[in-house]
Amino acid sequence: MVPNQHAGSAGASPSPLDDSRLSGRSMLLVRAYAIAVVLVSAFVIAWNAPSIEAQTADQLSDPAAWGDDHVDEKLPMFTEGGECLFCHRTDSITRWNRNRHQRTMRLATPDEPAMKALANFEGLEDVAEEIGLLLGAKEHARYMKRSAKYGQAEMLPIKFNANEEPTAQSISVPESGAREWDAAAFAERCAGCHASGVDRETLAYQAVAHDCFVCHGEVPTTHAANPEEALFSKTGKHSPEVLTAICASCHIRTGTSRSTGRPYPTNFVPGDNVFKDFEVDFSDEAIDALNPNDAHVLMNIRDVAVRGLTGETCMTCHDIHDQSTEAHELLKTRQDCYVCHEEGVRKSDVPQVDVHSAVCEY
Numbered sequence: 001m002v003p004n005q006h007a008g009s010a011g012a013s014p015s016p017l018d019d020s021r022l023s024g025r026s027m028l029l030v031r032a033y034a035i036a037v038v039l040v041s042a043f044v045i046a047w048n049a050p051s052i053e054a055q056t057a058d059q060l061s062d063p064a065a066w067g068d069d070h071v072d073e074k075l076p077m078f079t080e081g082g083e084c085l086f087c088h089r090t091d092s093i094t095r096w097n098r099n100r101h102q103r104t105m106r107l108a109t110p111d112e113p114a115m116k117a118l119a120n121f122e123g124l125e126d127v128a129e130e131i132g133l134l135l136g137a138k139e140h141a142r143y144m145k146r147s148a149k150y151g152q153a154e155m156l157p158i159k160f161n162a163n164e165e166p167t168a169q170s171i172s173v174p175e176s177g178a179r180e181w182d183a184a185a186f187a188e189r190c191a192g193c194h195a196s197g198v199d200r201e202t203l204a205y206q207a208v209a210h211d212c213f214v215c216h217g218e219v220p221t222t223h224a225a226n227p228e229e230a231l232f233s234k235t236g237k238h239s240p241e242v243l244t245a246i247c248a249s250c251h252i253r254t255g256t257s258r259s260t261g262r263p264y265p266t267n268f269v270p271g272d273n274v275f276k277d278f279e280v281d282f283s284d285e286a287i288d289a290l291n292p293n294d295a296h297v298l299m300n301i302r303d304v305a306v307r308g309l310t311g312e313t314c315m316t317c318h319d320i321h322d323q324s325t326e327a328h329e330l331l332k333t334r335q336d337c338y339v340c341h342e343e344g345v346r347k348s349d350v351p352q353v354d355v356h357s358a359v360c361e362y
């Protein structure tokens with residue numbers, strides 16, 4: 001359609017025909033928009049009541065107020081994942097061996113990029129032969145070996161940072177040197193979040209990487225008949241606070257255990273309230289200091305654990321077994337989406353971010 005500029009003098013009105021067609025179309029748009037707004041807001045209100053914006057400081061609650069913990073008890077011996085798999089053979093679980101949780105500690109096989117890089121690094125051939133385990137499943141890794149002590153591992157100070165093709169340059173050597181195996185570092189500073197069932201006294205882990213226990217806890221044998229008893233069951237009645245505490249037990253990389261001073265919670269068993277032992281700074285300043293990945297985690301945990309906004313948890317956006325965040329794309333845009341996205345920029349263009357963590361030493 002030709003635009004209306006040649007209709008005569010300035011101020012001449014467009015032809016009635018154009019006018020009515022336009023308003024007919026825009027009425028349709030208005031109606032469709034109104035329906036969409038009503039539907040979306042009804043959904044959002046039901047989903048997320050009360051809204052995040054409506055919260056004020058006086059509604060903050062003490063995250064340690066509910067529940068119990070195992071800080072002063074012995075850690076239970078848990079049912080090992082192989083036994084769960086005896087009955088559970090769903091698709092998402094058979095893919096579990098590719099999950100980063102399952103791979104966070106794994107055998108240092110020669111085809112691993114971190115091992116290929118080390119093979120090109122002159123002068124460490126003898127140390128390379130001793131390496132038995134790798135820590136870190138995405139871009140960064142550390143080299144480890146099992147220790148003579150039950151359930152413990154030693155770690156080298158050198159670090160692997162992945163690039164496209166692993167080369168000798170992917171390895172960084174700290175000034176303190178490259179070849180001193182550290183027998184205490186992993187147990188004292190890492191194990192609680194990278195292994196399963198770490199005992200406070202012995203610092204031994206019960207299983208390498210993440211067994212089902214770290215999320216599902218001790219699943220009662222009666223759960224086969226009553227699946228709602230299992231944590232994260234589809235029909236379960238566990239509160240968002242209880243479920244969020246489980247993810248928080250590892251995904252807050254800025255906390256300190258009150259009982260031990262270590263950077264991970266002490267004797268945490270899923271179902272416990274992690275905040276009885278784990279001291280966390282939830283202030284805006286603490287969150288602003290974080291990279292987007294860690295920031296969105298702490299914000300969501302604060303919403304649930306401190307602000308009582310239980311409409312949205314990690315599981316709203318993350319499918320853990322399938323390692324997918326597809327579900328998040330259907331949410332309504334709001335201020336906290338801009339932790340990762342940029343205002344006014346297409347959602348498909350997500351800015352690249354550098355993720356660093358003092359606790360994880362990368």
Ligand code: HEC
Nearest residue numbers: 100101104136137138193194214215246247250314318323
């Ligand atoms: C015992 C500690 C622990 C617990 C409990 C835990 N995680 Fe993790 N999670 C990790 C670690 C460590 C990694 C990184 C593994 C790596 O790359 O080596 C990770 C990786 C992830 C990732 C990135 C990989 C992926 O799957 O896309 C997501 C997302 C995630 N965790 C979400 C969660 C959620 C949600 C929960 C609660 C249901 C949870 N985690 C419970 C320690 C834990």
Ligand code: HEC
Nearest residue numbers: 136137138139140141189190193250251253263264359360
């Ligand atoms: C409080 C729990 C916690 C502690 C303690 C901890 N980590 Fe982590 N670590 C995590 C989580 C959570 C991730 C996944 C973060 C993500 O992908 O956003 C992770 C990821 C990693 C990764 C993989 C990162 C990647 O992108 O591949 C490495 C390597 C790592 N940690 C090393 C360490 C080392 C070494 C220590 C001890 C010196 C340690 N971590 C202590 C929770 C912890």
Ligand code: HEC
Nearest residue numbers: 081084085088090092096101210211212214215232315320
């Ligand atoms: C890092 C945390 C985590 C670990 C470790 C984990 N799960 Fe899950 N699992 C979840 C979450 C979260 C859900 C619920 C998903 C939801 O609500 O969207 C779930 C759901 C399930 C379900 C019900 C749904 C389904 O997919 O069939 C079963 C069964 C299950 N897990 C078994 C296991 C077993 C067996 C293991 C060990 C091999 C394991 N899980 C390890 C977090 C975990």
Ligand code: HEC
Nearest residue numbers: 079083084087212216219223224227230231232233234235
């Ligand atoms: C003797 C067989 C058996 C064993 C062993 C077993 N489960 Fe189950 N589990 C079942 C059955 C049967 C159900 C109910 C049907 C279903 O949902 O799969 C169930 C349900 C679940 C659910 C809830 C699923 C849902 O959709 O609500 C979770 C989570 C779960 N089991 C986790 C585990 C974990 C973790 C272990 C190991 C510690 C384990 N199970 C060991 C048989 C078993």
Ligand code: HEC
Nearest residue numbers: 247251293296297300301312313314315316317318325328
């Ligand atoms: C509003 C949706 C949303 C919520 C709620 C949410 N996440 Fe995420 N998360 C995402 C998206 C989207 C990504 C980016 C995925 C990617 O990089 O492909 C992400 C990334 C991550 C990563 C880094 C993954 C990587 O590849 O390094 C971790 C770890 C993580 N989330 C854990 C959590 C935990 C734990 C919670 C709950 C405390 C949580 N998230 C709550 C949407 C969400």
Ligand code: HEC
Nearest residue numbers: 293296325328329331332333334336337339340347348350
């Ligand atoms: C933790 C970071 C993170 C947060 C928080 C986050 N996103 Fe995303 N989002 C991503 C990443 C990364 C992608 C790229 C695709 C992927 O990996 O999921 C993405 C993709 C999307 C897409 C698909 C774009 C396309 O066309 O491919 C939509 C839509 C979207 N996000 C909406 C949202 C909304 C709405 C929110 C707030 C409720 C949000 N995101 C919060 C990281 C995030």
